[in-house]
Amino acid sequence: MSAARRTDKSARRAEITAAAAAVFAQRGVAATAVSDIVKAAGVAQGTFYLYFKTKDEVVLAVVEEMAVGMVAAIEAAVHASGATAVDKLLGLRDVLTSFDADAGAVDLADFMHRPENRALHDRLAEIFTPALVPLVEGIVAQGVSEGVFDVPDVSAAAWFVLGGLQSAELAGTPAAQMPAAIETATTLALRALGYQEATR
Amino acid sequence: MSAARRTDKSARRAEITAAAAAVFAQRGVAATAVSDIVKAAGVAQGTFYLYFKTKDEVVLAVVEEMAVGMVAAIEAAVHASGATAVDKLLGLRDVLTSFDADAGAVDLADFMHRPENRALHDRLAEIFTPALVPLVEGIVAQGVSEGVFDVPDVSAAAWFVLGGLQSAELAGTPAAQMPAAIETATTLALRALGYQEATR
Missing domain, CATH: 1.10.10.60 (Homeodomain-like)
Structure with missing residues (x-):
């Protein structure tokens, strides 16, 4: 060819x-x-x-396309020059909540969360999680060097933050309520990282 | 019959x-x-x-048996009378780390984490997570009433703690290193709950 x-x-x-x-x-x-x-x-x-x-194959293609686009948007938002670690984490939250507020994404998310669509859901996670881990590790390391985060292990803390953010999904939160759930989880994640609002 | x-x-x-x-x-x-x-x-x-x-069916039976036993042991440890919320969360950590340190459990955990054994892994999570959620919710609510935890939403906080504890697994931590990873995650979870060591 x-x-x-x-x-x-x-x-x-x-x-x-x-x-x-x-x-x-x-x-x-x-x-x-x-x-x-x-x-x-x-x-x-x-x-x-x-x-x-099949239709399933094009659904998978849409999900993969969307995941790659989300990762790119998150990277762009997070790498905004000059941002502090906290700003970057809040930027990550904003991108996640804006995706979750999108009507098309809401339907696709609900669709993927049906038990029979587990494979589709796992495919999204396979693209998403490995891309976000180094990003969040970078944010945590930056926050430690800025003196606003205090963690025993940067990598473990990054995974913890991602696990905590995923908990909203683990809880079976309906897609429409995801933005609020991610907001709450981000607040808890900042505290887990040792961030104290008052020191900002 | x-x-x-x-x-x-x-x-x-x-x-x-x-x-x-x-x-x-x-x-x-x-x-x-x-x-x-x-x-x-x-x-x-x-x-x-x-x-x-098949052998697979008996592996599934062993996993289900083990999950039910783990949940029972955790409930017993956590419901130890008179314990504070922090003690109960540390009790949960101790039971989780003791399971993870068990040689038989280590092999079974590694076996379940192979990609081809995904269904087995999911079956364990299906038994485990719903059993732990009300338990952790109870601990968080107790901590709030004791004045040592400060969270915006007890249920969201409970899911966050579980998501954070699961992050060690999400990270692909080898079973042998799980006890240390759960220890670290528990420290971060306590901070996320607003717990300050000094106030203990």
Whole structure:
């Protein structure tokens, strides 16, 4: 296959994935049929099946795309130059809560939390967690060097913060209530890191 | 089936499960064959297959048995009369670390953390987490009424503590290093709850 042909194929796949994401956000994942996706993408049903065997496969592609986009947005927000460690952690919180407040993401999150969609959920976590760990480790290490965090072990503290943030999900919090839950968890995480509001 | 016969069957199943647990602890799960289990249980191979279709099924039974036993031990330790909330949380930590230090449990934990044994791992979490949540909620509420914890939301704080304790597992900590990791996570959890050592 030529390079141009390959680019073409991957561009077409991305177009269908983007169209699927838009339809999922509008109608919900469960109510969307492959026929709705091909209509939105402006391709023939047969073309869809060149790229995806089933609707489940395009859902997976949408989830992967979304996870990669979320990680990129978080990295951009966190690496805002000149920010303190606390600002960066609050920036992470803001990005997480803004994603969770997005209507399309809410439906997709609820969909992924159904027991039968466990594999999809795990795939998101597989992309998300390893990307966030070094980021949070960096924030914790910066906070320690700034003298606002005080932890026995930077890596363990980073995992603890991520585990704590994930607890809202562990608790089965409905997606619509996630922003508030993440807000609460962030407050607890800052305390766990030894941060004292008064010293700010 | 008569009541006596039923008791007999379930007693026999429990005997085989207990024998399997002992052999797993001794030889490791992977190295144990059904023939080793029947030998230890003193039953015929055919008898084994009346109760379990595969070795995997008896591994699941051992895990379920262990989870129920762990929950019972934790409840007993935590409900020790007269203990303060902080003592109870440290009691929970002690039970968790003692389980993790047990050689048989270490092998079973490593076995469950293999990607292909995800279902087994999830089954343990399904028994464990719902049992621990009300327990930790009770401890947090007690600490708030004792004036040593200060949290915005008892339930969210309880989930946060559990999420934080689970982070050691999320981090892929080898079972042998789990006791130390749980120790660290407990220190962070106490701080997240607003506990100040000095006020103790």
